[in-house]
Amino acid sequence: xxxxxxxxxxxxxxxxxxxxxxxxxxxxxxxxxxxxxxxxxxxxxxxxxxxxxxxxxxxxxxxxxxxxxxxxxxxxxxxxxxxxxxxxxxxxxxxxxxxxxxxxxxxxxxxxxxxxxxxxxxxxx
Numbered sequence: 001x002x003x004x005x006x007x008x009x010x011x012x013x014x015x016x017x018x019x020x021x022x023x024x025x026x027x028x029x030x031x032x033x034x035x036x037x038x039x040x041x042x043x044x045x046x047x048x049x050x051x052x053x054x055x056x057x058x059x060x061x062x063x064x065x066x067x068x069x070x071x072x073x074x075x076x077x078x079x080x081x082x083x084x085x086x087x088x089x090x091x092x093x094x095x096x097x098x099x100x101x102x103x104x105x106x107x108x109x110x111x112x113x114x115x116x117x118x119x120x121x122x123x124x125x
């Protein structure tokens with residue numbers, strides 16, 4: 001069974017950090033571009049970042065630039081999202097998604113083939 005699993009979410013104070021992980025089972029993530037999305041309560045799913053299959057290209061939404069860093073370790077079949085200087089508006093469910101063909105528009109969820117179940121991130125004092 002092809003599956004993506006996110007982990008690393010939780011409750012953190014404003015200004016804190018979290019590192020999310022996206023692990024694949026049933027397939028090799030090496031050949032896939034991987035994106036991270038966030039869905040805040042009452043809002044549409046927002047594309048945050050994407051990393052190419054090789055890791056040589058990365059893209060960030062304005063809301064993530066300078067605070068979030070996407071990376072991958074293909075040996076571990078895992079992609080990470082390091083989130084620093086977290087704000088209350090970063091609260092939401094975070095999803096990773098894999099695309100067999102690197103999306104032209106990383107923020108378009110329809111261009112991804114596999115999705116994880118999401119992990120909750122809550123930024124609050």
